[in-house]
Structures are given as structure tokens and as C-alpha cells.
Amino acid sequence: SYELTQPPSVSVSPGLTASISCSGDKLGSDYVSWYQQKPGQSPVLVIYQDDKRPSGIPERFSASNSGNTATLTISGTQAMDEADYYCQAWGSGVVFGGGTKLTVL
Amino acid sequence: EVQLLESGGGLVEPGGSLRLSCEASGFMFSDYAMSWVRQAPGKGLEWVSGISGSGQSTYYADSVKGRFTISRDNSKNTVYLQMNSLRAEDTAVYYCARVGDQYCAGGSCFYSDYWGQGILVTVSS
Numbered sequence: 001s002y003e004l005t006q007p008p009s010v011s012v013s014p015g016l017t018a019s020i021s022c023s024g025d026k027l028g029s030d031y032v033s034w035y036q037q038k039p040g041q042s043p044v045l046v047i048y049q050d051d052k053r054p055s056g057i058p059e060r061f062s063a064s065n066s067g068n069t070a071t072l073t074i075s076g077t078q079a080m081d082e083a084d085y086y087c088q089a090w091g092s093g094v095v096f097g098g099g100t101k102l103t104v105l
Numbered sequence: 106e107v108q109l110l111e112s113g114g115g116l117v118e119p120g121g122s123l124r125l126s127c128e129a130s131g132f133m134f135s136d137y138a139m140s141w142v143r144q145a146p147g148k149g150l151e152w153v154s155g156i157s158g159s160g161q162s163t164y165y166a167d168s169v170k171g172r173f174t175i176s177r178d179n180s181k182n183t184v185y186l187q188m189n190s191l192r193a194e195d196t197a198v199y200y201c202a203r204v205g206d207q208y209c210a211g212g213s214c215f216y217s218d219y220w221g222q223g224i225l226v227t228v229s230s
Contacts, residue, residue: 035150042200043142044220045217096151
């Protein structure tokens with residue numbers, strides 16, 4: 001079965017740039033989506049089709065996808081961005097990465 | 106405003122059955138595929154099942170194939186998840202989610218743009 005691999009945790013200082021990776025075999029040949037989930041809340045879509053932001057998602061969220069790796073980038077990270085982030089792709093069904101806990105400290 | 110409201114969760118014994126419902130509003134329900142995604146306590150997201158807008162195409166995770174059945178009633182704007190032969194490892198919050206790409210029937214367009222609040226299913230004796 002298809003697998004997506006994310007680092008368990010990433011730390012960033014406020015105002016700096018955070019990057020979260022998601023790796024999978026030939027991932028760049030498929031669309032990747034990213035979700036943010038804060039404790040006790042439902043996931044929120046922050047990126048779809050590799051690099052598109054839904055309405056209402058701040059411009060500081062961006063993403064890319066090439067080769068075997070997709071990357072979510074948060075520029076000027078704010079305390080409110082502290083959350084779990086999940087990548088998602090399709091592999092005979094929806095596949096989620098294991099999630100990355102972003103800590104802003 | 107898009108709204109998704111799950112119901113039907115609760116406590117069930119191992120080997121038992123449960124049917125989840127998700128009532129949708131605020132969009133043309135039959136135009137959109139739907140997904141069920143679950144999250145075990147303290148764990149990550151796990152996709153469970155998906156269904157196209159017409160209901161003709163269905164998809165399942167290997168972990169639930171043969172035990173769970175997804176269906177929809179477009180006249181009632183509702184998607185269902187029938188869960189049979191439940192196991193302790195099925196314990197999770199179950200989310201209903203709308204597939205964001207209108208008319209998507211499967212494949213890489215199957216991302217979710219709106220999520221319900223989730224409903225807890227506990228499998229325990």
C-alpha cells in the first residue's frame with residue numbers, strides 16, 4: 001500500500017519560516033493536499049492540488065510538490081499556527097501522512 | 106454555509122454493528138463525493154471510505170474492507186457508514202468530509218474541503 005512519510009515534529013521560532021516535508025514514491029506525479037488540525041478541532045484544509053490555498057487561508061501558507069517530496073511552508077510563523085499538519089494524496093484510496101506536530105517557540 | 110452533521114456514534118461491543126449518518130446542507134449534495142475519516146485517540150488521521158456523488162463508485166481502506174459499507178441517499182442529503190464486525194481498533198472519532206472537487210469520482214481530486222465536528226465510536230466490552 002502507498003505510504004506518505006512526515007517528520008513527527010518540527011519546531012520554529014515566531015516570525016520565522018517553518019517547512020514540513022511529506023515523502024512518497026513518485027509523489028510529484030500526484031496532487032497533494034495539506035490539513036491543519038488543532039487540539040480538539042476538526043481538520044482544516046490549508047492547501048489543495050499541490051499549491052492552492054482555499055479561501056480564508058492566509059498567504060503565509062504555501063506548498064510545493066516535486067519528485068518524491070511535497071513541502072508545506074509557513075512564512076512568518078505565528079503562535080496560532082501551532083498545530084498538527086497532515087499531507088494527503090491518492091493511492092487506490094486516500095492516503096494520509098502520519099502527521100507533523102508544529103511547535104512555535 | 107456548508108454544514109456536515111454526524112450522528113449514530115456511541116459504545117458498542119466487539120463484534121457488534123453501528124451505522125453512522127452524516128447530514129449535509131448548504132450545497133448541491135449530489136454533485137460532491139464524500140469521505141469518512143477517523144482518528145483514534147492520540148493518533149493521526151486515517152481515511153476510511155469514500156463515495157462518488159452518484160453513489161456508483163465506492164472506495165475503502167484495507168483495514169475496513171469487507172466490514173464497512175458506505176452509501177448515500179441524495180434525496181435526504183445524507184451519507185452513511187455501516188460498520189459491522191467492529192473491533193477495539195475501530196475506536197475513534199469519525200469525521201464526515203466533503204470532497205472539494207465538484208464532480209470528482211475518485212483519484213487525486215479526492216481532497217476534503219469541509220469536515221463535520223466528528224463523532225466518537227467506542228468499541229469495548
